[in-house]
Amino acid sequence: MTSILKEINEYFFGQSRFRLKLTVFLMAVALVPLLLLGVVSIYAININRRFEVAALETQLTNQKIKQIESFLNDIIEALRFKVASQEPRISLGEQNFLLSNLMNAFPSLEEVSFVAVLPENNYGKETFRISRDKLFSCGVIKDAEGEKLENCLSWSPDNLDDPQSLRNFQLAKEFLAAKVGKDYIGPMIKTSVGPRFIAAVPFKNEKDEIIGVIAAKIFLNPVVRLVEQSTLGLKGYVFVTDKDGSVIASSAPLFKALGYQLKKIDIVSSVLFGAKRTGLDSADAYANIFGDKVIGAGDIVKKTGWAVIAEWPEDDAFAPSLRLRNQIIYFSGALAAVIFLAATFAANRVVRPIKELVEGTKIIGEGKFDYKIDIKTKDELKDLGDSFNEMSKSLKKLAELREEFIFVAAHELRTPVTAIKGYLSMILEGTVGKISKKTAEFLKKIQASNDRLVQLVQDLLQVARSEAGRLKIALSPQKINESVFQVFDELRPLADDRNIIFEYSRPAKELVMADNDRLKEVLINLIGNAIKYNKNDGKIIVSHKVENNFLVTAIADTGIGFKPEEMPRLFEKFWRAENEATRAQTGTGLGLFIVKELVEKMGGKIWVESKWQIGATFYFSLPIAK
Numbered sequence: 001m002t003s004i005l006k007e008i009n010e011y012f013f014g015q016s017r018f019r020l021k022l023t024v025f026l027m028a029v030a031l032v033p034l035l036l037l038g039v040v041s042i043y044a045i046n047i048n049r050r051f052e053v054a055a056l057e058t059q060l061t062n063q064k065i066k067q068i069e070s071f072l073n074d075i076i077e078a079l080r081f082k083v084a085s086q087e088p089r090i091s092l093g094e095q096n097f098l099l100s101n102l103m104n105a106f107p108s109l110e111e112v113s114f115v116a117v118l119p120e121n122n123y124g125k126e127t128f129r130i131s132r133d134k135l136f137s138c139g140v141i142k143d144a145e146g147e148k149l150e151n152c153l154s155w156s157p158d159n160l161d162d163p164q165s166l167r168n169f170q171l172a173k174e175f176l177a178a179k180v181g182k183d184y185i186g187p188m189i190k191t192s193v194g195p196r197f198i199a200a201v202p203f204k205n206e207k208d209e210i211i212g213v214i215a216a217k218i219f220l221n222p223v224v225r226l227v228e229q230s231t232l233g234l235k236g237y238v239f240v241t242d243k244d245g246s247v248i249a250s251s252a253p254l255f256k257a258l259g260y261q262l263k264k265i266d267i268v269s270s271v272l273f274g275a276k277r278t279g280l281d282s283a284d285a286y287a288n289i290f291g292d293k294v295i296g297a298g299d300i301v302k303k304t305g306w307a308v309i310a311e312w313p314e315d316d317a318f319a320p321s322l323r324l325r326n327q328i329i330y331f332s333g334a335l336a337a338v339i340f341l342a343a344t345f346a347a348n349r350v351v352r353p354i355k356e357l358v359e360g361t362k363i364i365g366e367g368k369f370d371y372k373i374d375i376k377t378k379d380e381l382k383d384l385g386d387s388f389n390e391m392s393k394s395l396k397k398l399a400e401l402r403e404e405f406i407f408v409a410a411h412e413l414r415t416p417v418t419a420i421k422g423y424l425s426m427i428l429e430g431t432v433g434k435i436s437k438k439t440a441e442f443l444k445k446i447q448a449s450n451d452r453l454v455q456l457v458q459d460l461l462q463v464a465r466s467e468a469g470r471l472k473i474a475l476s477p478q479k480i481n482e483s484v485f486q487v488f489d490e491l492r493p494l495a496d497d498r499n500i501i502f503e504y505s506r507p508a509k510e511l512v513m514a515d516n517d518r519l520k521e522v523l524i525n526l527i528g529n530a531i532k533y534n535k536n537d538g539k540i541i542v543s544h545k546v547e548n549n550f551l552v553t554a555i556a557d558t559g560i561g562f563k564p565e566e567m568p569r570l571f572e573k574f575w576r577a578e579n580e581a582t583r584a585q586t587g588t589g590l591g592l593f594i595v596k597e598l599v600e601k602m603g604g605k606i607w608v609e610s611k612w613q614i615g616a617t618f619y620f621s622l623p624i625a626k
Contacts (some may be wrong), residue, residue, distance in 0.1 A: 022243045023344055030339045038332045044354045044548035049321035050295070054279030057297035057310040064238055064308050067226050068301050071108075072199075076183055078106055079201045079214045089118070089211055095128035099214075103130050110196060111217040114203070115169045117179045117210055124170030127212075169215065174200035178213040185304050188220065188242040195220040195248050197304075224249040233319070236312035241268055243305045252311075254290065265289060271298040271307040285314070346347045353381040354472060357388060364392050395463050459507075477511045478519055480551065484542055487523040491531060493576050507544030511625035519622075525591045526618050530557035533616075550604065551624050556617040561610040570608060571596040595620075 023550065033386045103109050111131035168174035177184035178200040186198035196219045203212040204488045215573065226250035230238040245263030247255050264266045266286065266560035267277055278286055288294045288311055295317055298309035353375045363371045375385035398500035425568070426432060428443055435443070451459075481504075488502050495502065512519075532542045538558040545552050562570065569575050573593045599606045599620045610616035 023340075026342075026346055027336075027339055029489050030342075031336055032515075033194070034332060034335060034339075035439045038328050041328055045321045045324055045328075048317070049318055051294050053312055053317045054284070056232060056295060057236075057279045057295065058299075059311060060232060061297055061299050061308045061310045061585060064227060064230060064240070065299055065301050068223055068240070068306070068308070069303055071222055071226075072185060072301075072303050075106065075108070075216070075218055076185075076201060078102060079112075079199065079216055080183075082204050082208075083207065089116070092128055096130075099128060099130045102216075103132075108219045108222050109216055110219050113167075113169075113215045115175055115213040115215055117212055125168055126166045127271075129166065141573040143520045166356060169213070172215075173199050174215050175213050178202045178215070179210060181210060187244070188246060188248050190246070190253060193219075194224065204424035211451055220248060227251055229454075230308060232312045232317045237308065238308065238310045239273070240301075241307045243272060245269070245272065245307075249308065262289070267296045267298055267309060268307055271300055271309065272305070274300060276300075279310075288313075299501060349377070350381075352375055353385060357385065360392070364395060370396065371567060386530075447537055473515045473518060473598075475513045475515060475602060478514045478516050479500070479510045480512050480519070480544070480553065480622070481506050481510050482517070483519050483523055487520060487527055490525055492543065493526065494528070494531050495540070498531070498534070500534050503539060505541075507551060509551060509624055513624040513625050514602050514622050515598075518602060522595050522598050522620065525595045526555045526620075529591065530555055530559065530616075530618075533557070534559035546624070547621070549624050550621040552619055552621045554617055554619050556615060561614050562608070562615045563612050567608065567610065571606070 035513045036438075081098070099112050099114060102112055111129065113129040116125055123195065174184045174186060179202065181202050184198075184200040188197050190196045196217055198215065198217055200213055200215040202210045203214050205211050227238055227240055228249045228251050232458050237250060237252035237255070239255050240248040241262055242248055245265075245268055247262065263272065268603065271277060277296060277298045280296050283297050285297065286294065288296075293314045294311040295314060296309060296311045298307055300307055356373045356375060359373060372389045373385050375382045385608050427435065428440060484504060488504070492502075526542065527542070534540065534557045539559075541554075541556045543554050543556075545554070571592050573590060596606050599622070602622055604620055604622040606618065606620040608616060608618050
């Protein structure tokens, strides 16, 4: 898992910045329209669903209002009938007949009464009443002067002589409204057997005269049933309240236990005051009395002033659009993944040739002019690759000419500088005669400069031979410890001059595959540098360790070391660190380059570790001889 994450990190945040930019650009070009389309689609789906939810709620509330009004109209029209008589009153028998038929026709009637409206006919008093369990009437007593209604009797199956059973309606709202010709529908009344209300209508004779009032107590069970059967999705519900906000009926079981007024709720109060809530306004999305987010709609039953409210929880109302939205998101995610893969593939096809060109420039920069790149895109990038290969051919020719020139120049220079060195030695030794002290001082300076020139010519020849493939390496088993001791003996005078001591740990395996002369050359260069750039009274530690099939030699000093920015260039040709300590030392800047060439041609590797002002440790590996 760690390696995969490392590869992903390298892919996106490594050196392939152009590939990342190109991938992001291609994805943006493909994904932005997709995302915009997805956002617009989801927005349109939500808006459309909101309209659908509002339409369903409005349709349901309108349906319930019509059903309630139909129920009320049926009741009122059933109570409203005329008697085929022109008399100002009807007999008890007729009252019994009419009210009994009414009770039988409408099971929702709990009780119905006939109330007299004429002053001479017991004004405002109940003359006959039928309920689901009792029958009441006022007895008629005749004498010689005619009928007398002030003496009333009542009867029922249980009690036939209870004069207190019939009631006085003179101050009742239903009576006062109906006696002047108005229909009356009263507020809801809660009972142990369910809600009910009182209705009253005028009772007329053939002359259209009001001769009485029909008052009834009516169960609201039919309204409760038709509301309880109403549903919206899985969680939506409808409830009906009276003018005071008390719940009459609801399709949500929790509302049945409320029992208190809901008038304080915004949607209920606004509907009771005559506002129609459509479910489309921002105020129609709210938290209901239970804290659930719902979409609400409602209207009023004009005949009664009751509020019919529909509430639909958002999680259920928008479930279809949520499913569709999720499908769009999943599809968009899958498409985005496909686009990502396609963009990555396209970016790789573009970047791969560029990367090959970059790698090619590095290899060419290392002097390997035979390297060729093969780009098969059949476009401008292929043309660029072909031009690159032509350039490498030209560079190879130039490099060969340069190497040949350096080799020839160095070879030709070696003879005169060697001759100069010999003649200077003879003059200083007095072979040609005695010279003055002043002349000797000048000649010694000339000799030092000539020595540096000789070293430069030798280094140039070494480099030229290596790069031209003329450097001969003869590998054979060599005891590396013997080579180290020989170099110590050769360089000890230089170390003693600065009081630098050698420490050496002999290896467990001493034989390595190397060229004896070249191995000594490597050791002389590295140990010589350790002496040259060390501190007085310093130390040089040479040690070995076995890694796989290689013997790694470490040469550590306590000198000035190298700065971090200097480390990558240590093995370049003609490069020397620029600081106060190195300026005081002479050098060509070719030593470490030659060492690297020699070690690698002997099958090993060389590297360095260092801390500024603390010291440096050079490591080189050579194959262990079998």
